[in-house]
């Protein structure tokens with residue numbers, strides 16, 4: 001099944017995300033040799049093509065998560081009640097040296113499989129636990145075990161990027177290229193140091209022609225001063241992805257907009273941990289390219305349906321709240337379901353510079369596709385507003401089939417990677433047995449050292 005050179009999704013409702021195209025009911029999508037060969041009604045297909053019955057379902061481009069700390073998935077759910085302060089104390093202060101290459105591998109493998117199962121065909125691994133080259137090898141080894149599209153965003157939060165940017169250069173020359181499904185970014189945050197030592201990391205990014213991803217506008221951690229310093233040194237451009245940004249001023253947004261920068265919004269994380277309010281309304285005012293992300297499964301799963309729903313809810317809630325403060329009533333919601341679906345697909349592709357290859361459904365693009373269909377879920381019937389149904393009604397359990405680069409990785413609700421899942425379970429159990437034994441006793445609601453933090 002996985003080796004069929006041609007696959008056709010028959011008679012689904014296709015949400016192409018192509019500008020001006022709208023929803024296409026009762027439409028086929030033909031995949032050949034890794035690409036979308038045709039989109040249309042009653043398509044002729046090659047003999048032997050695998051046919052997937054998409055009737056009653058919705059076909060959308062593979063979703064794209066532009067910021068996830070995949071290595072932390074081995075501690076899934078442990079930080080469910082954390083603020084950002086709790087998180088910083090746990091990972092950055094108290095246990096910075098706890099995680100071995102094997103722990104990075106376990107988290108990445110589990111997270112990569114979660115992406116495939118949930119229809120997230122591209123995931124940016126914001127990998128800031130790479131303390132040694134062996135950690136980096138482990139991160140990439142895990143991603144290469146899973147046939148998804150990944151961006152390894154190389155980072156090490158325990159050191160300044162000027163200290164490890166050379167390691168990244170060596171890593172890319174040693175491990176680069178491959179099948180093209182795994183590409184690279186460099187991941188670091190800009191400090192308060194007026195000498196701007198981060199220049200060295202920006203220089204390596206330019207030299208290697210990779211994008212920079214950076215947490216920005218994070219309450220109490222990174223603010224307008226970092227954006228101003230980046231502007232002074234001429235490193236703001238359309239190859240920077242700013243993560244969160246909710247605590248930035250309008251002046252910083254103007255700088256990001258003027259230089260074509262992209263923003264990754266992680267609404268669930270921002271609402272609970274306190275980086276700053278989900279900024280989608282402000283990003284629209286400034287015309288800034290927007291994508292979505294899930295941040296870390298230590299608190300929140302990698303389910304992009306939930307990321308879309310949380311973002312739509314936060315955006316609309318703020319609109320109503322602001323209107324009520326003025327004594328007014330919002331008659332029509334400004335942000336539409338189709339808009340957040342765009343954030344989660346084509347917006348992500350734009351952030352990665354891959355929008356000519358993925359992010360929408362059109363002949364010639366790489367075949368990263370998701371069929372949402374679940375006849376066992378009463379919430380999947382009737383479908384009167386397809387984009388709204390994806391955002392407000394469906395969930396990861398409703399992902400019927402997933403293709404990455406034309407390869408079927410999930411079919412009829414079943415992930416076709418059983419051996420990998422078994423390996424991930426063993427690796428995570430082994431990692432947890434050691435990691436948790438190393439932690440001080442606690443009640444599970446607060447990480448050690450987090451209670452008194454400001």
Ligand SMILES: [Zn+2]
Nearest residue numbers: 126215243295
């Ligand atoms: Zn983050």
